[in-house]
Amino acid sequence: MRKPLVMGNWKLNGTKESVTALVNALKAPADKAAAKVDVAVCAPAVFIGMVEDLASGSKLQWGSEDCDVHTKGAFTGENSPTMLREFGCTYAIVGHSERREYHKESNECVAAKYKAAQENVLIPVLCVGESEAEFDAGRTMDIVRAELKAVIDLCGIESFKNAVIAYEPIWAIGTGKTATPEIAEKVHADIRAYLASFDADVAAGVRILYGGSCNAKTAPDLFKQPDIDGGLVGGASLKAPDFTAIIEAAEANA
Numbered sequence: 269m270r271k272p273l274v275m276g277n278w279k280l281n282g283t284k285e286s287v288t289a290l291v292n293a294l295k296a297p298a299d300k301a302a303a304k305v306d307v308a309v310c311a312p313a314v315f316i317g318m319v320e321d322l323a324s325g326s327k328l329q330w331g332s333e334d335c336d337v338h339t340k341g342a343f344t345g346e347n348s349p350t351m352l353r354e355f356g357c358t359y360a361i362v363g364h365s366e367r368r369e370y371h372k373e374s375n376e377c378v379a380a381k382y383k384a385a386q387e388n389v390l391i392p393v394l395c396v397g398e399s400e401a402e403f404d405a406g407r408t409m410d411i412v413r414a415e416l417k418a419v420i421d422l423c424g425i426e427s428f429k430n431a432v433i434a435y436e437p438i439w440a441i442g443t444g445k446t447a448t449p450e451i452a453e454k455v456h457a458d459i460r461a462y463l464a465s466f467d468a469d470v471a472a473g474v475r476i477l478y479g480g481s482c483n484a485k486t487a488p489d490l491f492k493q494p495d496i497d498g499g500l501v502g503g504a505s506l507k508a509p510d511f512t513a514i515i516e517a518a519e520a521n522a
C-alpha cells in the first residue's frame with residue numbers, strides 16, 4: 269500500500285513574512301493528515317533553515333528544490349545534499365523541467381543529482397515529463413522512459429525503493445491546463461509498467477506524484493486514479509487554504 273504524498277514546490281517565491289505565515293498555517297493540516305498522507309514543502313534554499321525552525325515538532329516535512337552532486341568544494345552558488353540534510357530536509361527535487369530547461373540539465377546530470385541525494389540520505393523526487401510538442405507527437409513515454417532509464421543505468425532499479433517520481437507534463441505547469449485524470453493515469457500506469465519490466469515489486473511500491481496545475485479543483489479527481497499517489501504542487505502550494513484543500517483531497521482518497 270502506497271502512502272500518498274502531497275508536496276509543495278515553492279519555486280522562486282516567498283518572503284520571510286509569507287514563509288512564516290504559510291508554514292504556521294500548514295502544520296495543523298499536516299498533523300491531521302499524517303496517519304494517511306505525507307505532506308511536505310520544498311523551499312528555496314535560503315528559506316530552508318527558517319522552515320526547519322518553524323516546522324520542527326510538527327508532521328510537516330520539508331525539502332529542497334534541487335541539490336548539487338558534490339558534498340563540498342569550489343562550486344559557487346550550489347547547495348550540497350549534506351548541507352540540505354543538516355537543515356532537516358527529507359526530500360530533494362531533482363530534474364524539475366525548469367532546471368532541465370533553464371539550466372540545461374541533461375538526463376545524466378539529473379541522474380547524478382538523484383544519486384548524490386540518495387547517498388546522503390535525502391529522498392530524491394525525480395521529475396519527468398514531456399513538452400507540448402512531444403505530447404502532440406505521441407512521444408510522451410519515449411521522453412519519460414529515457415529520463416527514467418538514465419537513473420536506472422546509474423543507480424539501479426532498486427534505487428526506486430527509496431525515491432519518489434513526479435510526472436509533470438511541461439504543457440500543464442503553471443498554465444492552468446491540467447492533464448485530465450485519464451491522461452495522467454495512463455502515463456502513471458505506463459511508468460509503473462516500465463519500471464515493472466525491471467522489477468515488479470519496486471514498481472508496485474514507488475510513489476508517483478502528478479504535477480501540473482494541480483489545485484483544489486483538479487486534485488480530487490486526479491487523486492482518485494489508482495496510479496496517482498499524490499501531487500507535486502506549484503502555484504497552489506503558496507496559499508495555505510488551497511494547499512490544505514489538496515491535502516484533504518489526498519486524505520479522502522487514501
Ligand SMILES: O=C[C@H](O)COP(=O)(O)O
Nearest residue numbers: 277441442480481502503
Ligand atoms: O513542481 C511543480 C510543478 O511545476 C507544477 O507547478 P504548477 O502547480 O504551478 O502548475
